[in-house]
Amino acid sequence: MQHLLFIFRQQPTYSCKCDADLLLITLCTRTIQTHEGSIIKALDCASSAANRDALAKTVYARLLVENINKSVGQDLDSRMQIGVLDIYGFECFKFNSFEQFCINFSNEKLQQHFNEHVFKMEQEEYRNEEINWSYIEFIDNQDILDLIEKKPIGIISLLDEACMFPKSTHQTFSTKLFQNFQMHPRLEKVKFSETDFTMSHYAGKVTYQTDTFLDKNRDYIVVEHCNLLFSSKCRFISGLFSSLPEEASRSSYKFSSVASRFKQQLQALMETLKSTEPHYVRCVKPNSLNRPQKFENQSVLHQLRCGGVLEAVRISLAGYPTRRIYSEFIDRFGLLAPEFMDGSYDEKAVTERILQKSNLENYQLGRTKVFLRAGQIAVLDSRRIEVLDNAARLIQSHFRTFIAYKVFVVTRGAAITIQSYCRGCLARSIYEIRRQVASAILIQKHARKWLLRRAFLQVHSAVLIIQSSIRGFSVRHNFMHIKEHNAVVLIQAWWRRWKACSSFQHSRCAAISIQCTWRQKLARRELRRLRQAANDAGALRVAKNQLEKRLEDLTWRLTLEKIKGNQ
Template sequence: HRAAGLHLKHGDEFSIVNEKSMFLFSQIKEAASMAAIESALATLGLNTAQIDGVFSILAGILHLSNIVFVEEENSEGTAAKIDSDSILHLKYAAECWGLEPHIIRNLLSKREVTTRGESYLVQYTPMEANFARDATCKSVYESLFSYIVKSVNRSLATAAGGSSANPTIDLSSAYFIGVLDIFGFENFTHNSFEQLLINYANEALQNTFNEQLFEKELQLFREENIDFSVSDCPTNKACVNLIAGRNNSIFKTLDSVSRQPKPSDERFCEELHKAYSLDKHFLGVHRKDMRSKFCIKHYAGDVTYNISSTSSATTSNSGTSGWISKNNDSVPDALVYLFTESKLPQFKALNGLNQSSTSVDLNSAANNIPARRKSVMMRPTIVAIFSKSMDDLNALLLSTSCQFVRCIKPNEAMLPGEFNNCYVMEQIRSLGILQACEVLKVSLPTRVSYATLKASLADVIKKVQHLFTGDSEVVLIACLLRAFSISPELYRLGRTMVFFRPGQLARLENILHHNSSNGGANGKEQANSDLIKAIEQS
């Protein structure tokens, strides 16, 4: 019933999805899946109207993605016009979002340009209208995703005793468990802008893995004078900096070229070869390809990126998508106007949830296009937004204690029952697993400071302290552990803390709760007396 009300039938009707990824509401299995999703949304605290609003917004995205533009000649030249076969999708998109069709039509057909304090309207070409349509779809979907995440946080905060009126969870001060399932490294025959973003994310997270597992661990061992032997620790910081460094990087070059008058993908590629030809992670290509390709030596392998679009990437509904165009794939200024004018409460609630949208004045101009502020800040590009997201994610990961699950493909063709030794070993080396195993040989996961041990046994320490006059603190701690019958093979003594091998957490807990685990004053006194004798014998 909901599908019919939203004018949805089959997934193969919509260009943004295919029949394999679209919910087919007529099938019982998919209906059960939809029921599970609705139940989950209800658990998050969304009422029936809000749930209906979520699906209505999604349906609007589907309909909007089906709008096709054709060329129309007018007094200003070539302009974009919505194809007659798409008018129904325009009507349905507006209906799903609680808007009048002409508001969406104006958003996708023209933009306001401000020059020297004067504003005027410029009509989109069909290609520009395609970009505006796609950017709007992505922005609304991103905002809806943020809306769902906020609902999850609100539900968790309330369940944890927080206030539903103030559901913000401060991850810097709250206990939380996070699961990050990332997209894998990609290396295809034709690698474009999207592959660079995905592979940069993998590079950045691999760098986090290196810092968590190697750098911090080995630095601690050095500071604590724990002997260890490990080969050179893997590092991919140089590659991360090449792609997204703050000063000179591929992303910075792309942004710089994107802001030039009449930017081109070929110019961007030429600038890369001029700037980074001496970088060991920027590999050379054939001279004839220097305007269309560049190659990066990633931790997982060498990847050649193509600047020029393939013929398959160019369609009548999407236009040619080059790197400059994709990087400048920014949200139309008037998108905020859609949110504020909507009669659908859930669509209104999306306003301000998209990090790539810009704030604009809502004073209506001709044809309902809002005027820009005169002092408009430069809008962030896609790579700028993506880099900021990765920086925030890495900062969060580095503030936590991470556990890593590394997935190894048994063969390149992903066939069952086939194990390619060379292919597997190449992955093991590139992921730093061999070096990780060397670090894990030391394997001292449980640590406690000498100060904590002494504080938990303060009464005992006072009575035996005189026995260790002139001795280092390490001698006292060693005798204390021996009194608890812990073999020296099960721990290592550092400068300020004890490092226990795996499986010794229970013994450590027994030490730290020695006083509280012996019931009554008499029991505590007897336990301390026995411990003092054991220390004296040590």
């Protein structure tokens, strides 16, 4: 009790925004309504935990399940609908509990709908229409559905009865189950267990463990929980519990069976499916390892046999999947034989004549419908489309002729008007061009005269300038020749003097370079001699450093002399 008090005093304001003390009282006590008044009873830890789980289930159902159901529900204003039902897969595990029982029950129900639609209703219609037909046997699973949902003795009824008694356990439920269905061919008792039972479904046998059947089937609606959350300060939470239960005045706890609700919802689904025209897509699991590129032949064949696919294929091959009422057939395909459509005619006879004219076989005429093999309706549709296309082409050809003639008349009138306007424009353009040509000739005559005179004057002036320039150039050329002769004599004298000085400098630099080279050679020879003669490492290092310094000085002097020589 103190542990629960700590939890709900710390966190309710962040989740539900309701009174913590009232939430604690709601979870840890139970109110019993009597004629004399209300009695409040304290709960133990196990009952409080169950009460807490009931609150969590109620919030989950209101928060998620109901909103999802509303969002995916049918629009009540729609006149037609197309629905896709993705059913559960048949489940059989090592441990199968209440969930697998409900899933397999829904599969049995949907398999029965498949049998009724594909086998029972199909063959019943052939019988009513007096069609020549050989009856095909199939496996009916009505007995196992009676075992599960029949009242008052059925598995769901016995489970609800056991849940209503507080002291019932899964052992008592299993015992009562075996007592009522001891001789039933679809239910067996497991040898080494007193509570497990095995059911023979259409897809195979499944062993169910009843340890948690009662706990998972119980679903209590507590009025105090609804009142508490309705008074929440959070608008979202209070909006979920806006509709209070009708049992508020009679009982604080209302037992609700999960299996019964599941059964009712499944029955509503089946009624919806019966009011529609279903089409089936059978999915086959290729292998039990969930791996690609692996196909287990025996497993696939077992699924096809259990699901009634082989019988459905036989009916589809031997039956007539396409059927039409005579009036609908004549309304659609009567244009294939218009010669038979007189004022008063027999629909059945006209239908037969249309089929004979179309050279179709393997059809049968029933009392009110015509039955066709697979693919024959496509042949009739193709021929109907061909007739309609030919009629459309004829109408289009006449219509195009009328449109083309009308366009031609309008185009011809427009062409005449455009031609007359164009001729007038051309005549005016030619006249204007001739006027411009005469004016241009006169202007050109005066322009050529002015240009020729201007060119003559320019040439005359250019000749005078050229003559004066040539005479000045000749005089300057003679003067420069004399001046250049005197400059050459002076330059030759200076060249001889500079050449003599340069040869002296080159000789001096060459002598210094030879001396430096010879001194370097002597220094290297002395260094080798000292290296061979010296035994002391320290003395050798000192001598080496001195010689290297001396060599560096000589190299520097040689470089300096070369630089001076180049200058």
